[in-house]
Amino acid sequence: MDETVLLTGAKGSVGTAIREGLVDEYDWRYLFHNPPPFEPEHPSLVGDVTDEELVAEACEGVGTVVHLAGDPRRDAPWESVLDNNIHGTKILYEAAVEAGVEKFVFASSNHAVGHFETDRKPDLYRADDDFRLDGTELPRPGNHYGISKATGEVIGRYYHDEYGIDVCNIRIGNLTRGHPPIDYERGQAMWLSYRDCARIHACALEADYDYEIVYGISDNDRKFYSLERAKEVLGYEPQDNSAEWDGDERID
Numbered sequence: 001m002d003e004t005v006l007l008t009g010a011k012g013s014v015g016t017a018i019r020e021g022l023v024d025e026y027d028w029r030y031l032f033h034n035p036p037p038f039e040p041e042h043p044s045l046v047g048d049v050t051d052e053e054l055v056a057e058a059c060e061g062v063g064t065v066v067h068l069a070g071d072p073r074r075d076a077p078w079e080s081v082l083d084n085n086i087h088g089t090k091i092l093y094e095a096a097v098e099a100g101v102e103k104f105v106f107a108s109s110n111h112a113v114g115h116f117e118t119d120r121k122p123d124l125y126r127a128d129d130d131f132r133l134d135g136t137e138l139p140r141p142g143n144h145y146g147i148s149k150a151t152g153e154v155i156g157r158y159y160h161d162e163y164g165i166d167v168c169n170i171r172i173g174n175l176t177r178g179h180p181p182i183d184y185e186r187g188q189a190m191w192l193s194y195r196d197c198a199r200i201h202a203c204a205l206e207a208d209y210d211y212e213i214v215y216g217i218s219d220n221d222r223k224f225y226s227l228e229r230a231k232e233v234l235g236y237e238p239q240d241n242s243a244e245w246d247g248d249e250r251i252d
């Protein structure tokens with residue numbers, strides 16, 4: 001892909017996994033909320049995704065947007081997710097279609113479907129449980145943050161249907177660096193390693209699709225999210241599995 005890729009939320013955890021894994025693969029333009037404490041390897045802007053002028057500038061000449069910026073806290077207050085996540089996502093879509101961006105990759109979340117777990121936990125976190133969500137289900141957010149992520153998916157649906165921009169919503173599980181979460185079955189079931197995070201985003205940048213919702217996790221033995229759609233549509237081939245770890249030690 002020769003076109004510029006705009007990465008919002010570039011300094012965060014997911015942004016770091018993507019920057020580290022794909023630094024030389026794309027012609028990136030980073031959007032940081034605040035000046036980063038390092039020299040970015042690619043051109044960058046600093047500001048807020050609710051700033052229409054800045055976002056219009058950020059989208060100029062861009063082929064694809066990877067939108068990560070937002071408040072990621074599961075207990076984030078409504079005012080914050082309304083402004084940063086919902087309003088910010090709408091502003092960015094608006095600028096993207098205005099600038100002729102062709103593809104938009106949105107960082108959705110497990111929390112958009114959190115209440116599917118309510119009557120099934122902890123059994124669904126175990127490797128012998130075959131319950132799966134596959135992305136065709138309606139959202140069942142578990143908190144206000146989850147509402148904002150489900151809303152981001154719906155905003156994308158509108159901009160896809162109205163303006164034809166291709167959209168991939170990745171319902172990211174639990175990204176941790178190095179090893180899976182320790183003593184946290186749920187986190188192990190939805191673990192996304194750093195390299196699989198970079199990989200699924202590269203797949204979303206390369207693949208052809210219209211409007212998609214996929215789950216972004218590693219190929220964990222424990223899982224309640226299906227990876228079929230990500231494999232079929234994006235060509236995602238995860239390399240990691242939380243079952244290969246005992247705490248912070250890899251089992252050989």
Ligand SMILES: NC(=O)C1=CN([C@@H]2O[C@H](COP(=O)(O)OP(=O)(O)OC[C@H]3O[C@@H](n4cnc5c(N)ncnc54)[C@H](O)[C@@H]3O)[C@@H](O)[C@H]2O)C=CC1
Pocket residue numbers: 008009010011012013014015032033034047048049050067068069070071072083084088107108109110171172173174175176
């Ligand atoms: N880390 C994870 O396991 C998961 C993350 N996600 C989503 O992925 C995205 C990135 O998450 P993380 O990297 O973990 O969070 P993070 O907090 O590490 O990074 C988010 C970045 O977005 C920036 N940001 C927040 N509001 C902004 C605004 N209004 N304008 C510009 N920048 C703004 C922050 O300053 C921060 O650098 C979020 O949208 C989150 O909802 C979804 C599921 C799981």
Ligand SMILES: O=C1O[C@H](COP(=O)(O)O)[C@@H](O)[C@H](O)[C@H]1O
Pocket residue numbers: 071072073074109110111172173174175186187
């Ligand atoms: O959407 C998100 O999910 C992950 C995992 O959720 P958790 O409730 O098990 O912590 C979370 O770490 C991340 O901050 C959040 O944005």
